[in-house]
Amino acid sequence: MNTSNTRYRVSFLNHGKVYEIYAREVYQDDLYGFVTVEGLLFGERSQVVVDPSEERLRTEFEGVERFHVPMHALIRIDEVAAVGTPRIRDGGGDAGNVHAFPVLPGRGPTKPSGD
Numbered sequence: 001m002n003t004s005n006t007r008y009r010v011s012f013l014n015h016g017k018v019y020e021i022y023a024r025e026v027y028q029d030d031l032y033g034f035v036t037v038e039g040l041l042f043g044e045r046s047q048v049v050v051d052p053s054e055e056r057l058r059t060e061f062e063g064v065e066r067f068h069v070p071m072h073a074l075i076r077i078d079e080v081a082a083v084g085t086p087r088i089r090d091g092g093g094d095a096g097n098v099h100a101f102p103v104l105p106g107r108g109p110t111k112p113s114g115d
Contacts, residue, residue, distance in 0.1 A: 038066030
């Protein structure tokens, strides 16, 4: 039940950085364990001061209609009244205690040994 003025701020980890983006729609994906983010929103380009992290996000997501974020990479999803400035920041600082779920090599599900 999305209304036309509902906006979301999505924070997630990507390659050791925290991405904070704004989107029109966020929903559980058909791909198990993923969340779909679509309708990315950016500030007006007519600003005199240009934020380099926002420009990097514009370039990185140029032409992307929707993308899928693994659940373990999500930090939070907020419904917001106004669109802020998208940004990328280091994974340290306030996100220093957020870590990806560890995966041990060779430690997957065991296969039955049927003869």
